[in-house]
Amino acid sequence: MEYTKVAVTVTPSNEIANDLLMAQMGELGFESFSETDYGFDAYIPTKDFNSSLLKSIEIPFEDTKLAFTNEVMPDVNWNEEWEKNYFQPIIIDDKCIVRRPFDKVEGSYKHEILIEPKMSFGTGHHSTTSQMLQFILETDIKGTKVLDMGCGTGILGMLCAKKKAASVVGIDIDEWAYNNAIENLALNNISNMTIEMGGAEKIGERSFEIILANINRNILLEDIKKYQKSLVPGGKLILSGFYQEDLEIITQECQKHQLNYYSHKNDNNWVAAAYILAK
Template sequence: MANDNPFAFTPGVFLPNAIMHYLEFKISCKEPFREILIAELAEIGFDSFLETDQGVDAYIEESQFERDSYQEVIDKYQVAASIVVEEGLMDKVNWNEEWEKHYDPIMVGEKVYVRASFHDAKPEFEYEILINPKMSFGTGHHATTYLMISHQLEVDHRACRVLDIGAGTGILGIMAHKLGAAHVEAFDIDEWCVENGNENFDLNGMQEIRMGKGTVREVKPQGEFEIILANINKNVLLDEMEVYASLVKKGGKLFLSGFYEHDIADIEAKANEFSFVKESQKTKDNWAALLLTKK
């Protein structure tokens, strides 16, 4: 989900390269509020998150914690999200070790294996993607990234110009490259993502591709693209749909995700205004992804 999305921080784990005292907040909440809480807490200094079955574990360096700001966020969503919090103080921890302990490789069907550099390779998979995420969205663990890759596997990328809008870790651009795309461009609004995306491009032999910084209107990609990938959020997708239409060539494909299943009708209706027709949709854990063609 890449990071035009203000709620798109870490779907799995980001843990800083340091040993220090951290406060731990184990937050139980309704699933739709998990990413909203991550985004809100990140704005007030929380820098490490781990999604759990119950909600999210959030971490902040003790010296950076401001109780009033934290309580304001919790109070804002307390009732709607059914929030319950268990607070604790962590001893000094080697965060690198913790990160490696919690970051698991994933498989998309039987074709794609997404792993960090410290995991063993699995040559039996046709496509292997190396991702070492920092505070970037798109490790493959989140349903929207999984759905987008699933759609990509069904579309011929060979000889295509591909644009990854709100690229996060760069994972979708990497997938496009491995599927034979002739040209890949990617950008994100977040500096963390730009830095991390470029590192991940390097890990996957894509040193010639550098991630840009900004929104699609700020970056102003040039020319037409056979494929555009946008894993962002509903509001941004609706707002930028006209821009996507100006960039996708006739007969080209538009991949969209970052929204819930109940938002499909709104996204599809807006896309139809700009000559996009839905080819297929996928859903997972209440999230959705659409594949559209420009007629």
């Protein structure tokens, strides 16, 4: 698939501004982001790109200026691109490490996840992904059926698989993510997880004890009712991809569907929250 890269220059450099902009652009159809010295690069399928999309992007900081440039990018070796941009292994609570096959690390970890980071979102560097990994480490996964919705590289589902889930289903609407996740399963020799391409309609009539969804606020609000129908009573729904100020509306929507608030994490204003379906 052909992608368009939009280079976003943020002046002065501001990590919070970057996060706010990425959230807006995610809702406009941009699928992947990588930080740069000047701001970040955002990627969207060329068929979905229109320069008028950029006119709706705003930043609530008066002293911050934005500039955009765009170029069409054909299929490339995304491993080489990530190599140029310095991928650092991620360590979660000294229990889990996410790294590329050739990264050299010291020490040993209970759970090791190998990934070939390509264009798909979810390498573990973003606060939402790392907080989801923390929730999984804290959750009893053994013997459960797990759904990883919007699975990206597949690392959330793979950690569940390594924690001896009975089965894991990963679903993502992006073709890049779908193909990358399948490669990562093979790289980790995981046999109890499968990957499917599509949206929430792919869930069908299946039921799960645990559902993970690291997407964005609007999609979560739309699909919470679908997740609830697929959770067994007492099952856990873990959500991320939204801000602290969105937690109330997410919780209200969950409560409409008998999903009771359990706990949440906050990192740099990004939130991950867990809910339990009433028995």
